[in-house]
Amino acid sequence: xxxxxxxxxxxxxxxxxxxxxxxxxxxxxxxxxxxxxxxxxxxxxxxxxxxxxxxxxxxxxxxxxxxxxxxxxxxxxxxxxxxxxxxxxxxxxxxxxxxxxxxxxxxxxxxxxxxxxxxxxxxxxxxxxxxxxxxxxxxxxxxxxxxxxxxxxxxxxxxxxxxxxxxxxxxxxxxxxxxxxxxxxxxxxxxxxxxxxxxxxxxxxxxxxxxxxxxxxxxxxxxxxxxxxxxxxxxxxxxxxxxxxxxxxxxxxxxxxxxxxxxxxxxxxxxxxxxxxxxxxxxxxxxxxxxxxxxxxxxxxxxx
Amino acid sequence: xxxxxxxxxxxxxxxxxxxxxxxxxxxxxxxxxxxxxxxxxxxxxxxxxxxxxxxxxxxxxxxxxxxxxxxxxxxxxxxxxxxxxxxxxxxxxxxxxxxxxxxxxxxxxxxxxxxxxxxxxxxxxxxxxxxxxxxxxxxxxxxxxxxxxxxxxxxxxxxxxxxxxxxxxxxxxxxxxxxxxxxxxxxxxxxxxxxxxxxxxxxxxxxxxxxxxxxxxxxxxxxxxxxxxxxxxxxxxxxxxxxxxxxxxxxxxxxxxxxxxxxxxxxxxxxxxxxxxx
Numbered sequence: 001x002x003x004x005x006x007x008x009x010x011x012x013x014x015x016x017x018x019x020x021x022x023x024x025x026x027x028x029x030x031x032x033x034x035x036x037x038x039x040x041x042x043x044x045x046x047x048x049x050x051x052x053x054x055x056x057x058x059x060x061x062x063x064x065x066x067x068x069x070x071x072x073x074x075x076x077x078x079x080x081x082x083x084x085x086x087x088x089x090x091x092x093x094x095x096x097x098x099x100x101x102x103x104x105x106x107x108x109x110x111x112x113x114x115x116x117x118x119x120x121x122x123x124x125x126x127x128x129x130x131x132x133x134x135x136x137x138x139x140x141x142x143x144x145x146x147x148x149x150x151x152x153x154x155x156x157x158x159x160x161x162x163x164x165x166x167x168x169x170x171x172x173x174x175x176x177x178x179x180x181x182x183x184x185x186x187x188x189x190x191x192x193x194x195x196x197x198x199x200x201x202x203x204x205x206x207x208x209x210x211x212x213x214x215x216x217x218x219x220x221x222x223x224x225x226x227x228x229x230x231x232x233x234x235x236x237x238x239x240x241x242x243x244x245x246x247x248x249x250x251x252x253x254x255x256x257x258x259x260x261x262x263x264x265x266x267x268x269x270x271x272x273x274x275x276x277x278x279x280x281x282x283x284x285x286x287x288x289x290x291x292x293x294x295x296x297x298x299x300x301x302x303x304x
Numbered sequence: 305x306x307x308x309x310x311x312x313x314x315x316x317x318x319x320x321x322x323x324x325x326x327x328x329x330x331x332x333x334x335x336x337x338x339x340x341x342x343x344x345x346x347x348x349x350x351x352x353x354x355x356x357x358x359x360x361x362x363x364x365x366x367x368x369x370x371x372x373x374x375x376x377x378x379x380x381x382x383x384x385x386x387x388x389x390x391x392x393x394x395x396x397x398x399x400x401x402x403x404x405x406x407x408x409x410x411x412x413x414x415x416x417x418x419x420x421x422x423x424x425x426x427x428x429x430x431x432x433x434x435x436x437x438x439x440x441x442x443x444x445x446x447x448x449x450x451x452x453x454x455x456x457x458x459x460x461x462x463x464x465x466x467x468x469x470x471x472x473x474x475x476x477x478x479x480x481x482x483x484x485x486x487x488x489x490x491x492x493x494x495x496x497x498x499x500x501x502x503x504x505x506x507x508x509x510x511x512x513x514x515x516x517x518x519x520x521x522x523x524x525x526x527x528x529x530x531x532x533x534x535x536x537x538x539x540x541x542x543x544x545x546x547x548x549x550x551x552x553x554x555x556x557x558x559x560x561x562x563x564x565x566x567x568x569x570x571x572x573x574x575x576x577x578x579x580x581x582x
Binding site: 175176178179181182185186188189190191192193194195196197 | 363364365389390391393394395400401403407409410411412416419420421422423424426427447486487490
């Protein structure tokens with residue numbers, strides 16, 4: 001029971017990170033109907049931006065951790081957003097009138113480009129970051145086993161909840177959100193109502209990239225090691241989460257992320273850690289075969 | 305004659321030698337017409353005459369092969385529609401249109417449909433959404449104005465009680481009127497309607513005629529209309545342009561059009577013997 005509770009905490013933490021990335025997949029799919037396979041690598045780039053910014057801040061003497069983290073977050077979100085925007089502008093927008101598979105292929109190309117770019121510029125070695133946020137709370141203690149939640153896990157879960165709430169408000173209440181939903185349903189009609197469709201799509205990529213960069217910072221702080229290849233596996237798992245939740249649905253992406261995080265954690269805990277990726281991807285296959293529209297497929301509601 | 309001069313002298317829309325060809329097919333051939341500032345102008349013609357193609361050129365959906373389209377604002381600034389992007393035709397030149405088939409955002413509420421149409425003003429006021437999320441006063445003020453405008457049009461179209469329903473759940477006739485309300489919420493100077501009465505029963509098309517006359521008299525907005533329902537056309541339009549095979553065959557007041565033998569020939573076909581005896 002205690003072991004189960006501990007895995008639950010770990011699973012929810014991991015699921016939060018997947019959920020934040022999955023939103024980027026699901027939003028882009030909603031608005032232009034393509035899978036942005038470079039999104040995982042955008043996430044990977046954001047971890048590097050965070051790491052570099054962090055080291056730079058420490059070296060100029062900003063050592064008060066909350067301030068440093070805030071600056072890292074802002075810089076990382078801004079720079080990752082620029083990457084997200086650039087990828088869309090260079091690789092997808094010129095192909096918008098082309099056949100459906102064309103942007104999918106450039107997305108895979110973009111993914112390879114970004115991976116190799118980071119590998120060349122930053123090297124292929126694993127980059128470490130010593131634990132910055134330490135300490136933990138004991139939730140319960142029984143039979144000599146303690147269930148703990150670390151400050152880092154609290155930070156990840158809280159940040160995710162806050163971002164999800166802000167994000168849902170943005171989509172359902174603001175003019176930009178309405179406009180994204182309108183573009184998703186009928187781009188021609190949206191344009192005829194005076195909406196700049198290209199800019200709306202760009203903003204969608206920027207928002208997805210910013211959320212991925214938050215996930216990137218969390219990942220960096222939580223695991224402490226990154227390399228140029230992490231974007232692939234994490235990205236595909238987040239994609240699985242988006243498909244599981246019903247691609248195009250925002251709450252679905254979050255729910256899917258949670259489920260994938262939990263499945264992976266429990267599988268590692270009770271069966272074998274070597275096969276955790278097999279467990280996660282089996283879900284992708286099962287979902288695609290038996291319910292291709294996912295868990296929360298309500299196209300009318302909250303779909304971007 | 306003085307009546308006729310109203311669209312010649314102060315047109316809001318001036319189409320000159322518009323030509324649109326798709327490969328070898330010429331859909332519109334050297335079409336010129338004007339549309340008056342205070343008028344309801346109807347474009348009529350048999351099926352396949354090129355009416356919708358004219359609309360598609362006006363609203364940036366097609367780039368015309370030749371010709372120019374000027375939209376002239378009250379302060380005499382001219383906007384060359386054939387050179388503008390779709391969303392600028394709406395928010396800069398201020399032309400709004402509806403389609404033959406209903407294209408509402410069916411997954412959004414009726415009110416949201418009308419607010420989307422006011423996105424341009426709202427986006428500017430919201431400081432790219434950041435202001436909206438923080439709930440700044442200036443944004444709330446603009447949003448209230450937007451909701452007021454939406455309610456004004458819901459009231460006019462008789463849809464005020466359905467404001468929070470999904471647009472896709474409305475009956476057909478209501479959806480048609482909602483499309484017009486949405487187009488009007490973009491605050492256009494020229495409203496282009498592609499067969500607004502299609503599929504409406506006589507009662508509903510009567511309500512539609514009243515709405516269009518109201519837009520003309522109360523709002524002082526010029527209306528350009530494609531319509532097959534002749535009772536609607538003859539009842540409300542001030543000026544009719546008849547096209548067939550992409551060419552203009554007649555242009556004038558409803559009375560003139562009704563008595564023009566070329567129009568009758570195009571609609572009913574010409575008796576071969578009669579043709580031969582000419």
